[in-house]
Amino acid sequence: MQHTIPTGETGPCGEKMAEAVAACVHCGFCLPTCPTYQQLGEEMDSPRGRIFLMKEVLEGGLPVDAAAPYIDRCLGCLSCATACPSGVAYGELITSYRTRAENVRRRTFSQKLLRKLILKTLPYPGRFHLAATGGRLVRPIARLLPRQLATMLALIPGSFPRKEPLPECMPAKGKRRGRVALLAGCAQQVLAPQINVATLRVLAENGIEVVVPRDQGCCGALAAHTGAGKEARAAAKHNINVFPRDVDAIITNAAGCGSGLHEYPLWLAGEPEQEAAGHFAARTVDICQYLHDVGFRPPPPLTTPLPVAYHDACHLAHAQGVRSAPRALLESIGNVQLCELADAEICCGSAGSYSIEQPEIALQLGERKARAIIATGAQMVVTGNIGCLMQIESHLKRLSHPIPILHTIQLIDRAYRAEG
Amino acid sequence: MAEQATTVEEVCDFVRSTQHVRVMGGGSKDNLSREPTLCVGGLSGLIEYQPDEFTFTALAGTPVAQIEEVLAEHGQYLPFDPPLSKSGATLGGTLASGLSGPGRFRYGGVRDFVISCRMVTGAGEIIRGGAKVVKNAAGFDIPKLLVGSLGCFGVLIDLSFKVFPKASATATLKVETGGVSAAVDAMHQLTHQPLDLCALDFDREGVLCLRVGGLAASLPERLQRLRTLLTGLGTIEQVDDDAAIWAAAGEFSWVPPGARLLKIPIVPGSIARIEQSLQNSRIDPPRRYSVGGNVLWLSWRSEDRWEQLPEFELGGLVLCGDAPVRWMGHWQDNVFFQRLKTIFDPDGKF
Amino acid sequence: MHDPFLQALGGIVPEERLLLGQAELLPYESDGLTAFRAKPRAVVLAESAEEVIQIVKTCHAHDVPFLARGSGTSLSGGSVPVEDGVVIALNRMNNILDYCPIFRSMVIEPGVITAQVTQRASEDGLYYAPDPSSGPVCTVGGNVAFNSGGAHCLKYGMTSNHILALKVVLPDGEVTTFGTASLEGVGPDLTGMFVGSEGLFGIALEITVRLLPVAETFYTVIAAYDTLERAGKAVAMLVASGLLPGAIEIMDRLVMEAAHAAVGVEYPSRAEAVLIVELEGPTEEVAEEKVQLQQILKESGAFEINPAKNEQERLMIWKGRKSAFSAAGRLSPDFIVQDGVVPRSRLGEALVEIQKISNKYNIRVANVFHAGDGNLHPLILYDGRQAGLYERAEECATEIMRLCIALGGSITGEHGVGLEKLVFLKEMYGPEDTLFMHRIRDAVDSARLANRGKMLASAEAPALFSHGLHPLEKQGIIFRN
Ligand SMILES: Cc1cc2nc3c(=O)[nH]c(=O)nc-3n(C[C@H](O)[C@H](O)[C@H](O)COP(=O)(O)OP(=O)(O)OC[C@H]3O[C@@H](n4cnc5c(N)ncnc54)[C@H](O)[C@@H]3O)c2cc1C
Ligand code: SF4
């Protein structure tokens, strides 16, 4: 598409944004896969429409605030990028745009408060734990709070699992086949610490030694995807520094974090660390993909057949292109019967802090996903992302179908330990 | 007596100088061309035919049979089996009355094969619509509008059609299902299957005629499979000369001499109701269901009460026999039609 | 809201479905052809036929032009708004109203996505034959307006051949119906006349489509050629052979590159052009036909013939082919898609001429087309940011269009005239026939409200924001401020 974006004046990512806009041929192939277009049925809430709006803002023809409602409603699920034959790098466009727009846009006081709250708590396990406990206390007065805050409270689980301190190093079982570093994730450590424990055990089982760098911080994805560029850059620089260089790979088991790490070169465009960020991103790989690539050692079969629905986390499938590896791992376990979901490419509505900021759409998408899962008749759901896990679990419960839900790696771990 | 036109100019002159124009082509549908004022049978001949292009252009008065003959020399045909070709139907008459035969079932009707036309409007102007290529989305689809228009928009001068390669072998199975309702049930089973049937007709005795066409080498196997599918539905017989029985169907040889012949468009779902009305009436007229239950060809004797037809909710085009009307139906009330008519025929000549 | 017209619209749909703000209107300013843009006064998101009827009546009462919009994938500027007119968005009207598998028909709202018709019917072994490459996106309403085609229209025809009945609202708000669920009718084929009228006759509100049984077996093959011309000649041989494949398509080197980058399909490495041929039918029949097909392809000089080994490979071949237009975005920041038709027997000749034109203007032209129908889709690649290139590309496109007319073909096989080919309609049909079409339009829509300025050039064409002079401007038909 033709544009007159002044790339010189639109920041370090100006060129990248302009490239994405130029590559869009307005064909609309992305429309049917965009969850917000499906739900809202209006062009502004489609990828094509958003690209158009961003272009207009960048060109200076449209105020940032006028476009904001539609840009904000984007889940960042990147389903559109998968569908786009023209190779539009939508992810790079929206992330860069959000960072740029955040500096200029006007937000109401309660919006600001909410953003602060999200950005200052979710990424910090300690604070999150604290805030969540506090949140539970104010739940009775939730009606009086702004709508979005109320949703945030509703999402807080009734109780938290026991904290699971992770070892700094987990040796490989048997002959060592590789050595990796694990990104532990922030919200995940609070909400489901078992996932990391399972990850360590499965890696060990496969002859992989794991280090868990003590000083690691939040990946920064939440900040980046809500336009908080400064926080995101700080997080990226920090992690690039503290992660060891002498490992084969940096393993992520939360799809959102994984895709964040892959975006480090974009966030740090024009910064001295850009090159290091490139190397860092190149070594980052999702746990399932890694296991698949090194040659997975399948666990013993489950004792009884188990129909399992696999949910594609957007940040795995669309952002990192990881689709077949998790399926292959699961299928290698005897008695696991994989069920495919209808509209598998559509987001479940979790999308980082999205379910807090856009509760209505998140609700519709969550419910839709839950229904698709129920329709398969599966007795267990697995997925590769903590956000999806929480979202789907709560919607399955709401529909009175509390099908157990696990991280992919947890099911594999159980199989090794014959708990299946 | 009707004026004879052999050139486009003569047609234009005639239209300009006359108040009432009713065109006759070959006269094979006598009820439609009753009391003609203009005969275009002389406007005849193939203008252009490129076998490797699979298209031809001919003057509207050209007999269909003549075209079919030329096409056959190159292994080509008009897949909609234009009816009454042996009785002298012309290309223009076939299009204007919107008639397709049993082959309509497979690839489509006359509307789906006409690609271009030239005509004289009520103002005596010559206009052209469509293009002589198999695919064209430019401008209004005037050739399609003229299909079935019964001359009410103007006089056709020439027409272009696309054609298809003719199957190198064809065969027909007859199944005696025992009655119309059994035939309808059997039809529903068959129309969902990927059998590529060329035609599917049945008569009031429930004798189902299924035509298959394709390469000679694969035909026996396909027939065998069809027989297996049909097992249990009734006696199956392969027809000796399948061309002959479909030709006879196209000429309506089952219609008693002098009787009226109607084309009644229907949906398969209405057959049960139609049969009930017809069987209960004392008349029980000869009839044939064609195009997979989408057309009822009905014969109606002149002595039988005409008013019964609307009572049975039956209406359509009366092709042959001396009938009180040319058609039954209300398409002339359609507002879109009326608006178009003001342009094609401002003075109401047609 | 002081504008009485907008107030009237506000009485028909709730506030949130009447879009008036700048950010809301901008994304509706163009369609799949981004060279043209125009600002609508309002966009109405309609949810029922009754609403559409009321909106049209209101437009008529206030003398405001309007147009329907499906998914906005038109490649000819068909769904570019009428300047200051109303866009009636139909994408939310996407219900299947009635589905009769036994009678093989379906009644749908106009906003139903084309591919969804087949998706629904596939439960019963049926499908909807027209398969535009944009099938997963475009609406049946848009297809009806443009008489859209696709790769598989060789045997069973375009959209028009599959539309049985329509309920439409005429441009003054009058509602009427054409056709019935029967394959046959009596009286003029009004359905056939409405299909392909590019929205000038009003808006289709309900569409009855015909369904066909899915073929039992497919045999899909990619044949590689060392020149484009040779592939073109192979098509003529195939057509003349008397085989009737379901599809015959050609892609050239550049298009293969783009499709490979887009969806990862592999093509024979040394091929300058490939032919995709698909046979479909009963298993026994296809088994015989494929022997013949291979024979013809060999004789035509194909140096490699690769049949799809399974359904997955077959789908990949089609995915590659169908992504071609959008994938061209990878070859060049800007391109113009042409849609001319030439007689099939002159395909080889046309390709040689197109190559000459491409050389003459020094503009790259990528070729992908429905070869079996003689429907060319040259993709004229240019970089609009470089001065003078848009103009050159446009001239190159014009010359290709004139070539099609000169060879006795058509200026559009399936994308419609829209805005893009306004001037060429007259060149194709001549002044009298074009004038007659104007008169037809005026009889149906005396106020010229429905899709004003499309298909038939008139003084009130919308303002165009593209680079350089549009051919209509050069002719003094339209002006911009
Ligand atoms: C990548 C790509 C590939 C394509 N491939 C093909 C192809 O293979 N074959 C092909 O034929 N086309 C193709 N097209 C063109 C386009 O998809 C078709 O023209 C399609 O029919 C447009 O449908 P739409 O719903 O997007 O309509 P829109 O673009 O929204 O509208 C098109 C026109 O239809 C009118 N309209 C829409 N709905 C109605 C209605 N209900 N009643 C009356 N008028 C209406 C509009 O006013 C407009 O004039 C392609 C386009 C793209 C972008
Ligand atoms: S699919 Fe890609 S090129 Fe097409 S409109 Fe969407 S983003 Fe643009």
Ligand code: SF4
């Ligand atoms: S990222 Fe997801 S929500 Fe955002 S535009 Fe793309 S498909 Fe739609």
